């Protein structure tokens with residue numbers, strides 16, 4: 246059997262297995278999948294109603310609807326300022342953006358270098374492309390420690406699962422390494438509006454624009470995962486190549502939502518601020534609960550997760566299964582994100598303050614069996 250087909254057969258739905266177990270447990274408090282549960286902006290709803298009357302549902306151009314691209318250039322202006330010839334490709338969500346980008350740059354046997362804790366689909370996409378994901382302590386990395394097949398440096402911040410935001414000096418260091426080693430830099434910035442002290446994360450494109458592609462999405466920053474709209478910013482010469490792959494994966498992303506976003510985005514900032522405030526409230530509430538219940542955890546700087554050490558250092562997958570079964574609380578086992586057998590990731594994005602209160606009651610009486 247060809248290697249690519251074998252890689253598909255060998256892959257499992259690991260994130261989904263926990264989610265399905267949680268979904269099948271009545272009244273489970275769902276802190277497993279990366280989701281935000283928050284009312285959609287009423288202006289977005291009004292704009293959808295207006296748009297539906299004039300929508301023609303035709304195919305969109307290869308790069309996406311020009312009005313949306315223009316709007317995105319204003320929306321993400323600070324990230325784009327260093328590009329020589331900035332271009333943008335609209336994709337079917339962040340996931341398709343990642344897949345198309347990796348496919349454009351990787352040959353079988355190549356590798357992606359990323360931080361030690363990483364969003365599980367990175368490794369799975371790499372495997373589908375017969376490539377590998379190298380998870381290392383990036384802050385300590387030296388060029389001499391690295392395997393030669395690295396083609397992509399993948400930076401995700403605010404990070405899923407750790408919530409870390411990397412300081413500009415670290416980004417500068419990685420940009421220098423990327424130049425020395427001739428890596429493409431992929432910045433997964435899908436949480437870049439979810440930061441909790443007043444400074445937004447800096448972009449790798451500020452330090453090495455000539456080799457950086459920025460992946461974005463409406464799923465987290467705008468709390469609209471179901472519309473499946475993502476985008477990639479980069480130099481035109483790079484975007485042109487990724488567009489060839491994406492075009493042959495998805496003839497074009499959903500035109501109704503491209504059109505609606507194009508008119509909505511200029512008015513989205515107030516909603517984003519409100520959403521960020523609410524996420525911060527949920528982060529603080531869940532953090533305080535965990536600390537009160539004896540969990541060592543620090544509040545994340547961004548994103549929607551608490552990355553916590555399991556008290557007693559028991560294996561993460563069986564701990565989470567037990568917590569779902571016995572306490573009706575779900576989470577994601579740390580082992581899905583790398584070599585983190587004694588950690589779990591709690592997503593606070595979908596938990597109301599009432600859920601968090603109930604979470605504490607249940608956690609208090611939970612005994613791992």
Ligand SMILES: Cc1ncc(COP(=O)(O)O)c(C=O)c1O
Pocket residue numbers: 279337338339340341364401405433435461462463464470474475
């Ligand atoms: C780090 C990261 N990147 C990309 C994505 C993909 O987002 P989407 O495909 O919903 O745009 C997610 C979703 O959870 C994520 O956490």
